Amino acid sequence: MRQIILINAGTKTKKAFASGLNSTSLKVIQSKRALIHLTPTPKTKIIYHNEEIDVADSYVFTRLRASDALFCGILYEHFAACGIPTNDPINFNYPHSEEKIAQMARFVRAGICIPDTLIVREESYISNRDYILEHISFPLIYKLDGSQGRNVHLVQNQTKLDALIAIKPRHERFLLQAYIPNTFDTRTIVAYGKILGTIKRTAQAGNFLNNVSQGASVEAYILTEEETKVALLATASAGLDFGGVDIIHTASGPVVLEVNKSPQINGFERVFGQDKVFNTIAHLIETKQYCSM
Numbered sequence: 001m002r003q004i005i006l007i008n009a010g011t012k013t014k015k016a017f018a019s020g021l022n023s024t025s026l027k028v029i030q031s032k033r034a035l036i037h038l039t040p041t042p043k044t045k046i047i048y049h050n051e052e053i054d055v056a057d058s059y060v061f062t063r064l065r066a067s068d069a070l071f072c073g074i075l076y077e078h079f080a081a082c083g084i085p086t087n088d089p090i091n092f093n094y095p096h097s098e099e100k101i102a103q104m105a106r107f108v109r110a111g112i113c114i115p116d117t118l119i120v121r122e123e124s125y126i127s128n129r130d131y132i133l134e135h136i137s138f139p140l141i142y143k144l145d146g147s148q149g150r151n152v153h154l155v156q157n158q159t160k161l162d163a164l165i166a167i168k169p170r171h172e173r174f175l176l177q178a179y180i181p182n183t184f185d186t187r188t189i190v191a192y193g194k195i196l197g198t199i200k201r202t203a204q205a206g207n208f209l210n211n212v213s214q215g216a217s218v219e220a221y222i223l224t225e226e227e228t229k230v231a232l233l234a235t236a237s238a239g240l241d242f243g244g245v246d247i248i249h250t251a252s253g254p255v256v257l258e259v260n261k262s263p264q265i266n267g268f269e270r271v272f273g274q275d276k277v278f279n280t281i282a283h284l285i286e287t288k289q290y291c292s293m
Helices: 011-017 066-081 100-109 122-127 131-136 158-167 226-235 266-272 274-286
Strands: 005-009 025-029 033-040 043-048 060-062 116-120 138-141 152-153 173-176 186-189 192-201 217-220 242-250 253-260
Touching: 005 192, 011 025, 033 066, 033 100, 033 122, 033 131, 043 066, 043 100, 060 066, 066 100, 100 116, 100 152, 100 226, 100 253, 116 122, 116 131, 122 131, 138 158, 152 158, 173 186, 186 226, 186 266, 192 226, 192 274, 217 266, 226 242, 226 253, 226 274, 266 274
Parallel strands: 005 025, 005 060
Antiparallel strands: 033 043, 033 116, 116 173, 138 152, 138 173, 186 192, 186 242, 192 217, 242 253
16 A cells, blocks of 8 residues: 545644554645535546545545535545545445536446536635646636526626635535537436436527526437437436536537436426426336436
């Protein structure tokens, strides 16, 4: 073993760990000052004080999760995927694991293309400012967990970004994502590994959000074979039996924005008919076609 990565330990614990080691190095980090960079390649990078942490041949020991349980849980899932041993399996259970921020890292591990994404909180924004400014460009998307387009902002400059971070709930993680210009996106409803249908959503003039709740128009859309595979894989990667997959369609292929765990279906039913979604789900359950993905 090359090193032990010690997360969220106090001074006394750090000294005790260091004195107990002979040839193994000790890397100490505070999770609140770390960020995760998810690239479209896809690749996951852990950044601390503007430098990428090399986790190869490591053991990870987390002392406390405190107010950063979501982020520590995302880290633990990443370590497990890399074959890095860790302490306390309970750390894999964490609040908001079904939400959009946690989903992004799972999509990357599944090989799904997403916008270039940073998972940040206010302390890591300050501690890694040089790295962040080197890897973002404006306009960009600033996003907190939420639904119906709430807490999603198209940010035009550094001043506006700083202002949004200053007023967000304390300690809450947020996403900084590359903005992908588009004329529409699609929402695909998936239930128990089956696609129930897809709608094309086109934003109102002057609005960058394609959400129906934000006034977008809707029409039927037929997915390509590649897009179908991506929608099903994204739902499975998010750990959902029932979800709404939002995709932007680019020249290089589909880019997944998120999978909604309790999708709004008003626009879908406007196209495919009232009660279509839950009538179908009821039939799948009754006929025992409900195996989790």
